[in-house]
Structures are given as structure tokens and as C-alpha cells.
Amino acid sequence: MKRIVAITLALAITLSLLFTLTACGKKKTTASATSIAVCLASEPDTIDPALNSAVDGATLLAHLFSGLAKWSQDDSGKLQIVPDAAKELVKGVENEDGTVTYTYTIRDGFKWSDGKALTANDFAFAWQRAASLELAADYGYMFEVIDGYDKVTEADDEGNAINPDAKLNVEAVDEKTLKVTLANAISYWDELLAFPTYYPVREDVVANESWATDPKTYVSNGMYTLDSWEHDSVITLKKNPDHPDADEVTMDTIEFYLSDDANNQLANFQNGDWLLIDDVPTDEIATLKADYPDEFFNVGQIGTYYVCWNVNEDILPKGSTLTGVEAENARAEIRNAVSLLIDRNYIVNEIAQGGQLPASSFVAMGLTDADGTEFYKNTGYSDKFVGYFDTSEDALESNFNAAVEVLKKYYTYDEATKKFTDFPAMTYLYNTSEGHKAIGEYIQAAFAAVGINMSMENQEWNTFLNTRKKGDYSIARNGWLADYNDPICFLDMWTSGSGNNDIQFGKGAHEKVAAYSLDLTSLGYDTKVENATWAETYDVLISTIKSCTDTAKRYKMMHMAEDMLMKSGCVTPIYYYTDLYMLSSKVSGFFSNPLGYKYFMYCTVKD
């Protein structure tokens, strides 16, 4: 027995030493003038351009691939879309049927990382693949603007394509020429060309389903190649010397470390190993801002944090005699009044603390209007403030009083306690997170001040999504980030049939509620309905916007759509998102875009 114990001990010690020694041969995190180590998030689910739907994945792809267009920063720091693999971003030619055709020429000198030449067919193939039901990509809908998309994605209940031979209207005329036809003119087409889902892939490469998981099979055409991928640990990109624009690239090696823990990211930033981190611990924001004034950044991100109301939840007091249109209008008025009880400045300054801006509209800050100004600044009904209500601190009291006056019309108000006594109890649904909880608790307290009782319920992410989608809630936390710079991506989600219509517009009891009007006659359409349902108004409005080719009219209708949405009171905007990150002052040449993609190719690092 003595021997057994001795042998076991010796074995254990030897094994430990052996493991430590073998492991010691590996490389160390390095930072030099031509190499940078950064951390955006944990391991991306995929780095196949067609399948990726994450912002960190998009950053990796923007380094690995060259699409027809790309985001670029000019000398003044202004962001713009410029040609990349295309010789120029041509203007479309309108066809007789209203469709628009673009013909692009591929620039000379582009090669895949295995040496083969990039052809127009690689784009045509990639787009057909990404839009296909067979691939079933999250972002397949990014191709809905291309003629033929509807046919391609038409499916029966079991997911079988109804038109298996249907194709998008895109073709490679020859090796260098790509022709694509859009269903109608859109203002954000060039931006779509810079979107990762639109990057080219080669047919023989992606025939291997696992091609995008291993550097040996990963063939790309961008400024960088995938050098190594230690799963869940680090992805290393090396500069591609054969890229036509390789001369502009200053950074030779980029190491993307993979960590999903904000505290860990911060520790690696503080000890100097990682020079950019894309997440910081919420409760440290105030300290970090003070301690790292030159290295803490918050930049605008196109997105809105909001609270959504279930349109089918009856919030009228028990015994209310209102019915039909009157009841729906009353509910809308109540929801809008309750929204005024929330002090958004308190939420952004004391809770979120990330430089967010109080929101007074659903379509986020950062989206442009027809005339190039900011869309959100042209919303609402008053010239005195921006948006649908005044979010300034000065307006806090008047907002509160106005809300109480409206609520008094429908509920019993106890003057002694200054509280409403018969507002039905509500439950605030949120997904498990300290930040969401804190905001929920503040709203709960703000409502309680006037006697509105709201309890809190938290659910784990996927359960939460499911509950919200099914409409099993009264009021819930919500958020939306734009995919591209066009307000339609905030508005088409509220049509009756949309999968993101968590408010349940046009569903359940609301399907039959005829409380809405739409008049497009002043814009040259013959649509004019009164006291109609959501499907007869909002859905019609959105489909008209989607087929409209006149930019001014289109934007006017998008403002009308947001007016309808905000009038319903079902969206209570809280703040516009910001993108927080920390960037070492040693780094220069870095930029990011409003979608949150980060660009390291033109960076240099001071020793």
C-alpha cells in the first residue's frame, strides 16, 4: 500500500510538471508597432460572411474580405462608403417596370488567398447562396431589395421552397462584370454593398460546410488572411501582401482575443496586454471615465432602448364603459401619458452611465432623413423640442403634471395621497441582467409614485424572447439596433405579420380594432381609409414605402409610419444606444462605424 501511495504521488507531481512544461512552449501576448491585440467579444458563432449576424463577426469579416464597397474614413474623420472590389459605385439605370439595374466592374488585381483570381461570378454565387432558403441565414433578408427575392424565399409550412429554381436577379455577365437588378431604387444600396452578407465567397471553397472554422480551409479576398484560430481563445489575422490596397495597410498582425467577460477584458486592458476592449463592466463606467479620460470612448450607435406595451393588454380601469375605437384611443392616450412619468435623464446619467442620450422617438439617432439631416430631429409635433415629447430636465415637472391630468380622465385619483387607486397592476418583463433590472426598478418606482403598481419578472434570454414574441406580457424591456442607415429597418418590424412584432399589432383582439386612419392622397396615391384596422393602414403604409422610388415621398411616409407607431403609445423610448469601448492611447489610425464595426488595418502602435 505504501508503494501505491508513493507511486500515485510521484505520478501526480510528474504529470503536473509535464503539463506545465509542455504548455510553456507557447507564445506570449505581444504588442509591437505592427501588431495589435484586441478583444471584442467571445468566440463568434461563425465567420462565414453569409451566416454571420453579429457585430464582432462583422468586424473580423471587414478585415478578411473585400466587398464591392467598404466603409472608409477621410482625412477630416468623416465616414463614407467608397468602392472596394468595384471600380466605382455606379448609378443605377431605371427600367421600364420600375426596377433599377446596376452594372459593376471588378477592379484588377484582386485575388483569393489561395492565389485564384476574384471574379464577378464569386459575387453572384455568394449572393444567391446567402439569400437561399437552403442556407437559411439569419441575414438572408438583407437581399430583399433585389428583384426576385420574394420568389426565392417563398416556402410552404414545412420550410420547403415553393420555387426551388428561383434566383435573385443578379448575374456575372463576364469574369469582370456583375449586373444586379433591384426591385426599386433605394437610398442605402451602396451601404448594403459594404455589408458583410454581401461579401463574395467561392463556390468550391464553401462546398465544404466546415470551411469557415479552420484557417486551412478559410479562403478570403480581403486585406487580411486568417492565420490561426485557437477556438475560444484567440483569432490571428495576418496582412495579405497580395491585396491591391496592401500599401495602405499599416498593421501586419491583428490578434482578436475571445472573452465574454467585461471584468476580464478590463484586466487585460489595464495590464497593457490588450489595446482595445469592446466591453466594460457597467458598475465601473463612472470610475473608468474619470481614470482614463483619453482612453474611454462612447460613440453613437444606431439603436434605441425602449419599453414595449402589449397592445392587447387592457389597462383601462375595471368597470370602464369604453369599447372599440374609443377604448383603443383611450389606451393609447394612457400609455403616452405614463411614458411621461419616466425621467430619462436619471436613467442615462445614474443607471446606464454610458453616455447614452435620452430618447424621444423610436427611430434612432444617427439615421439620416431625405435631406441629409438627422431623421430623429424631424419627428414629433412641436418645434420647442426634438422628438415626440420633451426629455429635458426642465420639462420633468410639466411632463409629470400633464401625465397626471390625462390619467385623471380615466382613473380615480386620491387627492390626499396623490395617487391613482384603480390602475390595473402590471408586470414588467425583462431578461436577466443587472442593467435591465436597475432600469426596470427605477420605472417601477416612478410609476409607484402615482399609484401604478408594477411587479418585476425576469426571464432567461431565450425564454424571454419567446414570451415577448407570443405576447404573454403586459409591458416589457426591448431594444433594437439598425442593420443599415435607413429608418425602414425600425418601421417594417411593426407590420402585422412581422416576426419582430412583439407589441402584437394586428394580432389577437387587435386584429379587429378599427381605430386607425391613413391618407396618402396628398402624396399622389389613392389610399385613404378611416377607422380601419392596423393591417389596412400601417401594413399598407409600409408596403407603399417599400415600393416607393421617390426619396422625398418615401421619407415623408416613414415619418407618417413613426407618427402612427408613437401615437399608439405602445413604444416608450428610453435612450439611444452608444457603443462603449476602451482604446489605448498608444494606438492611432483606429476608426469605427455607426453599426459598431471596428477597423484596425490603418492602425499604428507607439512603443
Added chain:
Amino acid sequence: MDSKTALYIVKRVLLAVFTVWVVITVTFFVMHFVPGGPFDSEKAPSAAIKAAMEKKFNLDKPLFTQYTDYLKDIVTKFDFGPSLKKRGRTVVDIISDGMGTSAKLGLIAAAAATVCGIVLGSIAALRRNKIIDRVIMIITTAFVSMPSFIIGSILLILFSIKYKVFPANGSTAEGLVLPIITLALYPTAYITRLTRSSMLDVLGQDYIRTAKAKGVSSKNVIFGHALKNSLIPVLTYVGPMLAYIVTGSLVVEKIFAVPGIGRAFVNSITGRDYPLIMGTTIILATLIVLMNLITDILYKVVDPRISFD
């Protein structure tokens, strides 16, 4: 090995297989009944895309058919299926990647904990109520009651941020030192306390007194009699501890950015990545069942009086 022992082992192996099958069955059906699916996201895919994805991964088939297909694939082809979230990667691929790191970390931590724990525990028992015993007891009480996220965070702040001795990410060998220490501290403290009390118990036994009375050297009393017999409770703990420790710790992996299996386990559940949930659960269940079996057999080696009847 006598026939009784062989029969016992065969019986236990069969029972182990049965246990793992029960775990597979229960997990399979429970996870499908939990609300939410693998293709849910803030930006919902269209109904057609969702249906196409379900068809692609055979989630459109009746649940029982999916279950029998799954069992068939495991038994006949050792095929645990593709991950639904990490497109292009298989469950076996993800688990073997993560297990590599977690096992390395876990084995070193477990070995260190066992060796240190037994040595410290024995010293404490033999120097009972002396200063060294007191010191060991105070330190181990602290480590037993301190959760690993606190120990991990303290180590991180001290050695990664303040003194910059070790990196704060587990992508390099140096980066694994702090996670190993964090992982090892709790079991070390526990084994120390276990060994101490068990050894004190043994040292008070009649046969020890007899051995001492017969003039056996104290070295022989301790190593020949006392230590051997006081290891039985330690064995009971070390077996399952090893199974848990090598299958990864979410907390330690998160704090130190270690590419282990613990994160895959938790993320698979939150993301409803059904094949990965099954794969990680099966691995954990099998390891625990196996370690319990080995522990039981080792009892007999340590103490021949234990009978397998």
C-alpha cells in the same frame, strides 16, 4: 481479482450504462420542453427561414423520432451531431477542444490539491493544537468558505493588474497558472480538513496504540497504518471532485478567459444548442459515474475488509 469482484464490476458497469441512458433521456425531453428555441434571436428570422433551419437540423421531425435517431447515431456512429449555433462545427469538435484545456487545468489542479491536501492535513493532525495546526486550520477554513469568483478576482487584481506577474487571459501557459491556483484552493482546503479529522480519528484507534506499544517507529505507524486508513473518506471526495474539476468551471473560465468546456456547457443551455447540451451533459454524467465506480473499486484496494457482497 476474484469472481465476486469481477461480477461486482460487471454489475456496476451495466448500472453505469443504465444511469447514463436515463440522463440522456431525461435531458433530451426536458430541454425540448423548455420554452425558446435555438433559432430565436432579438431579430427574429422569417417564418420561412426558421422552418428551413428546423428542417436542415431535423428539428421538424416528431420529438420521439428525433430521440431515437439521436441514440442510434451515438451508438452506431459515435456521432453527436452538429452544433446548431456554431455553424460548421460538430459537437465532438467543440467538446474535444474545450475538454483539452479543461482537463489539463483540472488534472493539475486536482493533483496539486490532493497532494497538498493530504500532506497539510497529516501535518495538522500530527501537530494537533500546535501553532502550525491552528494556522493550517484558519487558512483552510477561509478557502473553504470563499467562493472561487472572489479568490479568482483577488488573484487577478494582485498578480495580473498590480504586479503583472501573470497575464489575465488563459491563451498562454502563463495565463493558466492563476486559474489552476483558483481551481485548486477549494479542494486543497477541503482535503486538508478531511485528512486531518480522519487521521485524528484513526490515531485514536486501539490498533495504533497497540502498534506504538509494540515499539513500532512513529514513521511506520504514520505511513504504514494511520495514513492508509485515513484516506478512505478522502477517496470518496477525490473521485467525484476529479470529474467536476476536469469538466470545467464557468466562473474560473470567465474570470481568466480560459478556453475550457465550462463556458460551452452554459452557453449551449442559454442558446438552446440542443446537440451541444446533450454532448456536454453526457460527458459530465459519464465522468461522474465512472469516477464513482473507480472510487468504489479503490476502496477495496485501500481497505481489503470492505466486501463487494
